[in-house]
Amino acid sequence: MRAKQSKPEISMATVYNCLDALVKCGVVRQVNVDRGATRLCLNMNEHAHFCCDDCGKVFDINLKDSSQVPEVDVIDKFEVRKIDIALHGRCTGTCADCGRKEAVE
Numbered sequence: 001m002r003a004k005q006s007k008p009e010i011s012m013a014t015v016y017n018c019l020d021a022l023v024k025c026g027v028v029r030q031v032n033v034d035r036g037a038t039r040l041c042l043n044m045n046e047h048a049h050f051c052c053d054d055c056g057k058v059f060d061i062n063l064k065d066s067s068q069v070p071e072v073d074v075i076d077k078f079e080v081r082k083i084d085i086a087l088h089g090r091c092t093g094t095c096a097d098c099g100r101k102e103a104v105e
Helices: 002-007 012-024 096-104
Strands: 029-031 039-040 047-052 058-062 086-089
Touching: 029 096
Parallel strands: 047 086
Antiparallel strands: 029 039, 047 058
């Protein structure tokens, strides 16, 4: 919608095609949290995401330095290429929206 303000002739297909190209080129990372809208993340370092169940915001969470995949039982027939980690909870004290909810409750 912001692109339409300065370029009213731009189509949504063009926008989505450009975003898809950025993902394929490794400039941004596509993030899907639960069944919500697809998000794009500029942080290309290995990290997890914290999803606030109250306000819906998603925050980057750094992972402790590790050059290996966390220990999981993976069947020999599978090759792990990436791991998506999403933590869920409430962002109390981090987000003005959730901070307000806590003060009202």
